[in-house]
Each structure stands twice: as C-alpha cells, then as structure tokens.
Amino acid sequence: MPNKVLDARNITVTYKTEKGPLDTVRNVTLQICSGEVYGLVGESGSGKSTLARAIVRYLPENGFLKSGEIYLGDTNLLSLSRAEMRQVWGGRITMVHQDPNAAINPSIMIGEQIAEVARTHLKLSKQEARDKALEMLNKVRMADPEEVAKRYAHQLSGGMLQRVLIAIAMATNPELLIMDEPTTALDVTTEAVILDMIGDLMCEYNTAVLYITHNLGVVARVCNRVGVLYAGEIMEEGSISQVFKNKLHPYTRGLLGCVPRVDVNKKDISLKAIPGYIPQPDQLPSGCVFAPRCELVEPACRETQPLLNEIESGHLSACRRYEILKNYGEVIADTRQVQDEQEYGDLILEARNIKKYFPVSGGRSLFNKSRRVEVKAVDDISVRMRRSSTMGIVGESGCGKTTFARCIMGLEEATAGEIELEGELLPYAVAKRSWEILRKMQMVFQNPDASLNPQHPAGEAVARPLVLLRNLNKKAVRERVKELFEAVNLPEDFIDRLPHELSGGEKQRVAIARAFAADPVLMVCDEPISSLDVSVQASLMNLLVDLQESKGTSYLFISHDLSAVRHLSDWIAVVYLGRLWEIGSAEDVFIPPYHPYTEALLSAIPIPDPDIKQESIRLKGSVPSAMRIPSGCRFHTRCPRKIGEICEKKEPPWQDIGKYHQICCHIPQEELINLQGDGLIKKVQNTRGDIV
C-alpha cells in the first residue's frame, strides 16, 4: 500500500480584490501517494497554479486559504510558521516552474544554484555540495556537467535550463515535487526529451508528483492519475485510463474533442469546440459551474451544485448525468461531409529560393568588412501555394519559419530570391509594394495584444483596411464591419469595445476579421492560436476552416504545434535551420517514408490517448546556431538516422516520393520505408479503428 504523501482536503482559496473577496479555488481535495504522478489539467484561469501555491503556502499577499487542511505526511502544514515552512520548501516540497529562462538567477553560476540547496537542506559542506551539484547534473543527463556548472543561465538553452531546474528540485530527494507547466515553454522535440527524463527519474525516486499542465497529451504521457480542474473545482478525477477512456464529465470530453488529431484533418472532422468561456470567479453560475457551456445541461443542473461522486473505484465525476455519458461511445468529434475531391486550384504564390541573411552587429570591424558574420535565418526556401489551400510550415523555434513568412509579407526584406503573387513579381520591401498587393496579402500575428492598438475600438481595427485598401465609403465600411464581425462569430456590440475588454480568443477573432477585411488572396498566420487555451484554439481552427471554404483564401500557417498543422493544412513544409527538408501533401508527410527530422517531430507530439505507444525518436541537443551551420546535411549533428560520412560532407539530394511529396535526405526512400515500417499514423489508426 503506497503511503499518502500529500493530503489536501477541502481547499478553498480566496483573493481579496476590488470586487470583494473571490473564491478562486473551491473545496478541492487532492491526495497524492509516493511514486505517483498526479496530473492537474485545466484551461488558464481554472485555478491550477493558485491551488499549487496554496498547497505550498506561497500565495500572493492578497490571497489566503479560507478553509481546508493540508498534510504532508504527518505534518500539518497549516500549523507551521513561515520560518518552519522554509524548512519544508526546497527540502520536503520542491517546485519546477514554467519558464526556465526566468526561474534561474541570471547572475549566479548554475552549479552554485544547485549546491546552495544541498548546503541548506542536506547540511553538506561546500565541497560536498559542489559534488552533489555535479551528481544531479549527471542525473538529468546533462552533457559535460563540470562545464555546465560554471556557466550562467544565458549560456544555456531552454531545455538545458529546465534540466537544471529539475536537478535543483530533485537534489534534496523531496517527498513532493510540484511541476507547473514545466515543458510549455519548450519546443516539442525538447519537451519529448524532458518528459522521457521525468518519467525515468520518477521510476528511480519515489517522489509524489503534482504535474500541472493544460496539455492533455502531456498528461497521457507522464501521469498515473489525473484531475480535471474547471473554474476552481475538480470536475473529474481518476486513473489515466479511467479518465481518458470513460470520460465521465462533459468538460473532459469537451477538452479532448478540442485537440486536433494526427490521423484525420479538416476534411474529415471539425473540432468540437466548447462554446463560451470559463466564468470569472465573480460571475460564477449557480448550480454546476460548467452548466452554461454544457451540452447535456438540464434545468436541475442550474439549481443544485453537483457533488464529486466516486462512480467506480478511484474514478470521481462531478456530473449529475454521468450515466448518459457512459452510453455516449467514443465519437467525440463531428465528422464532416467529405466534399468531392477537388482538383488543386491554380497557383497563387510562388516563392523561389528565398534567402534572408542578417548581419551580426559587433561581429564586423570597421576596417575588415570581409570578416562579416551572418545569421542565415532563411537559406534557400522555395514554396508554391495554390488557391484555397493551406500550407503548413513546421519546425522548431529558431528554424526560420517566421522569418520566411515575414519575407513573403515584405516585413523583412529578403536577401535574395523571387516572390510571385498571382503571376506578378513582388518587390522585397512592403513599402515598395502597391496597395493592391497589400490588399491581396494579409497577416495574423501570434500575439493579438501586441497587434491591436489598445486605444482603438475593435471595429476601427477592422475598418482600417476597408478604408485604406478598398476605398469604401463610410456607410459601406460600417456594413462590412458588421458582416465581418458576424463572420468571425463576434456579437455586434463588440465593435465598440476596446481590446482590453476582450479575451485573448476574441482579440484573435478581431485580428482575423481585420485580415479578411481586405479580402485577401493569401493570409499568413504566424502561430495565431499558440497562446490560447485548447477550447479557444479549437473554435478558431474551425473558424479558419469555415472562412477558407466560403472565401477561397489560401493560408500560410506557421506553427510548432504539429497536430494543429496537421488538422488545418493541405500541404506541409518541414523547415530546419533555414532550409526545407520535406514537403508534400499533409497525408503523405504524415506517413512513411518521412525525413528523419519529420519523424522526430512526429514522434514527439504528445497524443492525448494513453493507449498509443509512440515510437520514441529523440533529437540530441538543440538547434545549432544559424551562424555556424553544420557542413553537408545541416541536420547530421542531431540526426538519429545518420548513415555515415556522406551526411557530414555532401548536401543531400531531393528525392521524389510519389507525385506530391519530396524529401531531402541521403537515405534512399526504400530504406527509409524499411526503417520506419508502418510509421506513427498507421498505429494510431489501428488503435482507433472506429474512425476513417
């Protein structure tokens, strides 16, 4: 019988705000045993981090624990003084924070930041603590620990810093480890490596882990048990297989329906977005908190608050109507009428051999211009796009995908290459392009907070392109703005709202409406949904698909999220270190043969289905600097399928695989097929035989 490490009962956390006291977490009970990884999932604003901070008694000044009991082993944490809590922090409970770049002190050496914990809690001498630091760096599989210990935070990559945080957290062999979105700030490939490592460490140590995340795929990969938090209350709790298979709460179902799947795409299904938004703590509905967004709602749901009931052993749900859910079956997404396979549209954009080199400031002396150092952000990328189709561009951060898109838009002046839009050769700089070209190409940026003027009402943002690019008169503009707001599913009275009165998803809808106002031929979407919650992501993806269908716009969709790209794209281009490695129709790219880089990206996707055992193909290290590009095949330094010297010496050739699929690799395609077998997607289809 494993012993209970954390026993937190009936936690209610209250914040004192201008609107009066608000209960942001209500009546949550959480128990974690040693050796168990408990995943706490929920959208932003659900109270995950507040709950974690309440457990360690580190709430902000205006927050306090209104009720509840927290036991760590036999210790009643609420009876401890602040000074006694410091003994617990870092010793018995440790934490790993979300943003590794921010959580490590920039002016203290890495080794010392691990050693200080060992000195404080393990009472080690200076030398012993230093040895402990090296031992821990070894444990988190850091290459060359001696060297890393002497470095500062800015000299390490995000993935390495996250290892350091984990090393710090595990140094004292804590009873409870709390991880707050530990991989959210990392690339998929790095995330996969870190998750593997966390899994292995948990086997070695017998720590109880509270793992907070918004990503259901990550939960399925590392956790044993999961709790779904919504608006400060637990909706469902159980083992991974209980929750992911039986899904006895409509919210859990909703969340899972929002995640795009890697085996089907926009032609087959539309994502099942949860309507509405998470309620603010001052506007909680009476009765069930999820009732306003629930499909199964009945009048009784709005009257009495449902209790969290144990339905089967260890599986709890706060839904009154869970019985109905039991019979609902597996289908969680709406299948779509597959339209007749249409011919590919005509060519609208052709970008040939685009290059963008940035000079490095400081690397060049006044007298010796030839010694100039350049960052080759984009180094020869060619792409063709057809009408009414979506080209997805994927790759790790720093691979040049955003720079490429900005070159197309003219926001960066390309160093070389040709950009042709509907047969017309475009100047590099946006300032030299005609109004008509500007109208034809629009962009949606990642961060709607930064791309909407905070002083201007939402309607004005949408009206600008109508006036500037389409010369409409006032009345026509007003009409069109109304239509556009309707098209992006925003109520009409939002036209007069200022950006700060809108949520993140609503702002991004305004940005999309603004882009469509110009009636563009091509829309460049640079990570438009990455900063949003899953349910909002799903509704935006559906919106993009619908708008494409009705308007015939083509999208250049940039994202590091492969499942989103897979869902939205007809074509996928895989970019690494400023160059293309694989391009083809979305279906083809997701089945073997793949480029080894694509293969690694695919195997890193966290899939929210605990039954799928993905092949783990992991990349070593991080993307090399674009100032020192490796010789031969640029990917050889990290390639898990490197075949030999040829990879280091010769640039690989393009191989045609079928009509619409090309791979740039030295390995012959027959051999790739042999190596990769059925590939990832086949396996997915096998386990989910019910679809396709």
Add this chain to the structure above:
Amino acid sequence: MTSYLIRRISFIILTLFLASIIIFSVTQLLPGDVAGIILGQFATEQALINLREELGLNRPLHVQYLDWAGSFIRGDWGNSLTSRLPVRPMVMQRLGNSAMLAGLALLIYVPLGIFVGVIAALKRDKWPDQLISGISMAFVGLPEFVSGLLLITFLAIGTGWFPANSSIDVDSTFSEALPYLILPAITVSLTGLGYIARMTRSGTIDVLRTDYVRAADLKGLPARQVLIKHVLRNSLLPTVTVVAMGIGWLLGGLIVTEAVYGYPGLGRLIVYGIQRQDLPIIQASSMIVVGIFSLSNLSADILYGFLNPRIRVGE
C-alpha cells in the same frame, strides 16, 4: 572587450575634441578680447595693438585654436590672466578639493540610499515606503541653495556644531578640511540620496517580482540569503551605474553648493573664471569637467558589464 574599450576610448577622444572646439569658440564670443581684459578699460589703443600682436591674437582663429589645443595637450595650460599664475596646478588643486568633497558625499549617500531604497522596496506601498519615497522626492526637488542655507542656519549658526563657512585654504589636507566638508557633503548627499534610493527601490521591486526570486524562496533558502544573494546582486546593477555617473556631477557640477559654502572646489573656480573673464581658467576647467564626465560614464558602463554576467561572459 578590448575592441569595445578601444571604441569607447576613441569616442571619448572625439567628445573631447568637439568639446574643445565648442569651449574655444564660446570663449571667443565673450565680450571684449584678451588684450582688453589684461590691460583694463583705460588702456591706449596702441598698447592694445601691441599686446594683441604679442599674444598672437591677430592670427586666424583656426591657427589660434590649434596653438591652444596643442599646448593644452602638452600640459601647458597657460597662465591666469588675473593672477598671472600657471593654470594647471591651480585646476589640479581644485580638482583635488572637489574629490575630497565627492568622496565624503559618496560615503554618506550611497550606503544610506541603498539601505533606505531596499527598505522601501521590501515594504512596498506600506508606510515605510511612502515615508521614504516622499522624503527622497522632496530632497531631490529641493534646490541646494535652500537645503544648504537651512543646514547652515540650524547646524552651524543655531548650534555651532559645524563651521558655517567652508572657504578653507586651497591646499588643505583631508584631515584639515574634514570639519569644513561635512555640511557641504550633507547638502550634496540630500540630492544624491534621493536618486540612489529611488533607483534602488525600483530596481529591487522589479527583481522581487521575478520568477527566480520566487524560486529561491521556494528552495527554502534563509530569507536573508535570498535577499542578499538572489535579489540585491541583480537589483543593484542599475544603482551602481547611477553612482558611477554621479562622480562626474560631484566633481564638476557642484557650482551652487560650493558657492553657498565658499568651498574652493572646481565648480567655484569655474565661476571665478567666468566672473573675471579669465579665459585660460575657463577653458582648462571646462575641459577637465568634460573629461571627467566622459570617464565616469565609461567607468559606469565597464562596471555594469563587469557585474552583469550576460555582458561579462558572452554566449
């Protein structure tokens, strides 16, 4: 780093060159010429012509500039027009006096400013913070002739604790000068204290909010260690640069304070030179002030780079 230093130092040389042109031109624009100043208002026309010839004032301006700049670089800063004494030792002595005042002031206001700034940050928006912020704001805004006169009234005339007048001998040693330095140093410190306290406060508040300080807390390190090692090491960086840049102000910019106390520092010498139209003194002391400002700026940047590993240790 070396290339950075070379670049910065060449920039300082350029600054000094441009400043020298401005200083030279401005002194040419002053009413009356050197011969007139030397001989006084009753000089005969012929005497003036002869003296101008003798001093080379008839030569074209750029020749005169090069002549002046050349001898300035060689260390020949000319003789005072009023006292006929060489200017260089005079300026250097005054600079030494200014340095004594600056040193004492720094010793008072830097530690004190950092201390109250950190207290204010830790007690943010509570009464200690409001008190400290309010008082330091008042000090920054209070002109030195007001604060100086107040100090003289209460601490010198009222109680007799300190001398009201600091016009000591120009060549006094530090120990001789110390009693006379205290009031001027306090006057200067009131202004400096406000700046340092506010800078420290905002820097510390920024750092207290960072994730790494929260992480340090949750590592269970003793609160003192979190503050000294994790907070102050980062939060004092901007303060350090303010201190270094303040040195330029202390050595050449204390014209009002030195005038209030009659203290023989560099600022006082500049005022003296302007009142008497003593061009060599104005030129030499202005050049020194420009040089000190440039150097203190440079030292601020170097110090910042040295303390900040992101700059000290590159990628």
